[in-house]
Amino acid sequence: MKEAQFTEKAVETLRLTGLILEGFRNYRHAALEPNAGFHVLAGPNAQGKTSLLEAIYLISTTRLLRGMRDAEAIREGEDRFRVEGSVAQGRTSLAVTLERGGRKRALLNGVGLPRAADLIGRLPSVCITALDLPMVSGEPGERRMFLDLELSQVYPAYLRALSLYKRALEQRNALLKQAQDRFVPDESFSAWEAQMATYGASLRDYRRRFVEELSPLAAEAQAELGEGESLKITYVSRDEALTAAEYEAALVQNRRQDIARGTTTAGPHRDDLSLTIAGRDGRLYGSQGQQRSAVIAMKLGTLELMRDKLGEPPILLLDDMLSDLDAGRRARLCQWVARHAGQAFLTCTEATAAGDEILDRATVYRVQNGTLEAL
Amino acid sequence: MLFARPLADLIAELERLPGIGPKSAQRLAYHLLRLPSADTERLAQAILAAKAKLRFCELCQNVSEHERCEICRDPRRDSHQICVVAEPRDIAAIERLHEFRGQFHVLHGLLSPMDAIGPEQLRMRELLSRLEGVEEVILATNPTTEGDATALYLAKLIKPLGIKVTRLAHGMPVGGELDYADSATLLSALNYRREL
Ligand SMILES: [Zn+2]
Numbered sequence: 001m002k003e004a005q006f007t008e009k010a011v012e013t014l015r016l017t018g019l020i021l022e023g024f025r026n027y028r029h030a031a032l033e034p035n036a037g038f039h040v041l042a043g044p045n046a047q048g049k050t051s052l053l054e055a056i057y058l059i060s061t062t063r064l065l066r067g068m069r070d071a072e073a074i075r076e077g078e079d080r081f082r083v084e085g086s087v088a089q090g091r092t093s094l095a096v097t098l099e100r101g102g103r104k105r106a107l108l109n110g111v112g113l114p115r116a117a118d119l120i121g122r123l124p125s126v127c128i129t130a131l132d133l134p135m136v137s138g139e140p141g142e143r144r145m146f147l148d149l150e151l152s153q154v155y156p157a158y159l160r161a162l163s164l165y166k167r168a169l170e171q172r173n174a175l176l177k178q179a180q181d182r183f184v185p186d187e188s189f190s191a192w193e194a195q196m197a198t199y200g201a202s203l204r205d206y207r208r209r210f211v212e213e214l215s216p217l218a219a220e221a222q223a224e225l226g227e228g229e230s231l232k233i234t235y236v237s238r239d240e241a242l243t244a245a246e247y248e249a250a251l252v253q254n255r256r257q258d259i260a261r262g263t264t265t266a267g268p269h270r271d272d273l274s275l276t277i278a279g280r281d282g283r284l285y286g287s288q289g290q291q292r293s294a295v296i297a298m299k300l301g302t303l304e305l306m307r308d309k310l311g312e313p314p315i316l317l318l319d320d321m322l323s324d325l326d327a328g329r330r331a332r333l334c335q336w337v338a339r340h341a342g343q344a345f346l347t348c349t350e351a352t353a354a355g356d357e358i359l360d361r362a363t364v365y366r367v368q369n370g371t372l373e374a375l
Numbered sequence: 376m377l378f379a380r381p382l383a384d385l386i387a388e389l390e391r392l393p394g395i396g397p398k399s400a401q402r403l404a405y406h407l408l409r410l411p412s413a414d415t416e417r418l419a420q421a422i423l424a425a426k427a428k429l430r431f432c433e434l435c436q437n438v439s440e441h442e443r444c445e446i447c448r449d450p451r452r453d454s455h456q457i458c459v460v461a462e463p464r465d466i467a468a469i470e471r472l473h474e475f476r477g478q479f480h481v482l483h484g485l486l487s488p489m490d491a492i493g494p495e496q497l498r499m500r501e502l503l504s505r506l507e508g509v510e511e512v513i514l515a516t517n518p519t520t521e522g523d524a525t526a527l528y529l530a531k532l533i534k535p536l537g538i539k540v541t542r543l544a545h546g547m548p549v550g551g552e553l554d555y556a557d558s559a560t561l562l563s564a565l566n567y568r569r570e571l
Contacts, residue, residue: 167520174488187531188493191486191524 014124014312015343016056018086023078025051026370038337038344038358042351043367049347052367053127053317056345059085059094060125060315061149062106062116066142067131070104087123094122117152117159124153124314126303128296130324135298136282136291140272147207147273150302154309158206165199165268168192172251172264179259189255190248196267197248203268204237204247210305211235211273218294218301225300226332227293229278236274239266293329300336313342320347334358351375382408434505436481436498438463446479453477455510459502459529461485461517469515475565477513480505485521486528494528503532511539513568518543530571541568 019032026048041049054065054073064073074081080102084095095107096116105112106119113119134142152159172192175184215233222231241247250266251258258264275282277290286294307313316337325333334355337344346354351364364375378386382404390400407415431437432444439445446452446466456477460466466479482497506512512533516522530540543565 164520168524171486171488171520171524178488178491178493184493187528188486188488190531191528192488194527195520195523 013088014310014314016085016087016123016315017090018084019052019056020082020084021052021055022082023075024055024081024083025073025075027051028075028078028370030370030372032365032372034343034345035363036343038341038346038354038362040351040354040359040362040364041345041347041367041372042349042364044349047368048370048372049367050129050319052372053129053319053345053347055083056085056123056315057125057127057317058083058096059119060123060127061153062096062104062119063149065127065129065131066134066145070098071100074098074100085123092122094119115163117163120152120159121154121156124306124310125317126150126299126306126314127317127319128299129317129319132295132299133288133292136275136286136294137288140270143273144269144271146298147210150306151206151210153314154306155206158203161199161202161206165196165203168195168199169264169267169269172196173262176259176264177262180262190252193248193251196251196264197244200268201242201244201247204235204242204271207268207271208235213305213308214298214301217304218297221300221304221336222293222297224332224336225293225297225329227297227329229290230276231282231294231297232276233298234274234276236272237268238270241266292325296333300340303340307342313340316341316344316346318344318346320349323349323353331355431481435479436483436501437466437479451476455508456513457502457505457509457511458513458515460515461522461525465515469565472565477511482516482525485516485519486525487521497525499529499532502529506533506536506538509538511541513565514540514542514571515565526571534571540571542571544568 015036016034019034021027021030030048030052032052041052043049050065054068058064058073064070080097080099082095082097084093084107086093093107093109095110096104096119097107098104104116106116107113108119108122135146148158148162152162169192172189175188175192178184211233212235215231218233219231222229239247239250241250247267251264254264254266275286275294277286277294280286282291282294303313303316318337323330330353335357337346338355338357338361346358346362347367348354351359354362366373366375377383385407386397386400386404389395389403390397392400395403407418410418428440429438430440430442432439432447433442434447435444437444437446441448453476456475457480458469458475458477459480459482460469461482461484463481463483466481469475469479480498480502482499482502484492484497486492486494486497512529514526514529516525526542530542534540
């Protein structure tokens, strides 16, 4: 009995139970009280469906959707936006605010956090939109961003190592540029390199383990979506350093060449994912259809992986039911969501696009011109 | 012209102070203008007097009224132990504990290539020149990237001299600053300092 109660409580902690938008995108004010299940947001394009998804993504990750600029999310004629969500049955409040010309601020239970990123991990989510295609087709930085974000949501230690690594890297790079003009003694470099080695090795370790677990889960999701082609994900480093000591040695060895280039050439900030679709490099040779399927499969695999780590599924945010998928693929995606997802928010032009399996258990909202109406 | 010349000058001077942006500078300037002359006189005098009477201690580089500060002149302090801090205000934080009986050294900053602060910009040479007879150097810089780098750098220079080098231990909030830490945290950090 005690155990059952505990489980029930644990399952409630990562759910969104309230959402308030003020001055965000085309919403002057909007409020939503989601339940634990599926929410279908239906309406014509450019009326605010995706903005709702984005608002949830914002309090989850402190970021707007891929490629969006913070200032552009403030509604025209307003000085600021505020997005607030309640989790854990209203016991915890997460908010992100931005004033015009100011910096994004994150608040936990009304108290401003020293760094906005400290909010990450309190409402884990997996978000799938058409904007994610560069995750497969784009530069390595796009894939590192994916890794960094998903890992940060699960492991606070990863987020900490990441920010400390980036800081030490920036300092080393500044020192490299100075060393082009004047002599810089070894001790000055090693003060930053020792820290880069510690945190960098930790980042690589987390990333490798994540990718090893993600690859089969993504392949499974890919198969369930009815894609006949195989999918394999591997973590790729240009240098072979595995331990902190090896990485530090590599940094020392590269110093002269790094000074010439004015930047640090080896390390986790240069690493990448290799995506093999049907035995070929998906980034270079995949068709747009293959690449889009790979993005979806990677995200669904991430949802499964996070469920395993967190003990409950993260929130699923699925934009536009990926309307450019063909009917068969879309139907199988809907089936996957109905079977695997916990709390979910799905947008589509017509609610019917979500399919019966989802609609049977969903709350449907009509979104029009920045207003929200439950049907 | 936005401001009368003397007002613009005052705002410009205030804006150069750390932590004061253009808005705060304006607010402070107007506040000063509204004060009775006696008050502004007193403030100006206090600034001039502090500047005239205070200097940096020739030994530990702390702010002092004399060539040597009170701590450096105190014969009861143990000169075999030197606790290295980034800023004068960090000394006050450790002194509040009434536990540490050694001496201090103030670096006046931390290494930060991004801000063009290297070893030459800090009071490191002064530290190295007072190490004779010293048995332990405690590196009490903040547990930030820059604080750790500065500690690692000093450790590399001091350890070869055969002097024990220690670093404040866990217990400090990560990314935190020494002078904002509560005493309990700071005390445990001091007790569990580790060798580098
Ligand atoms: Zn002194």
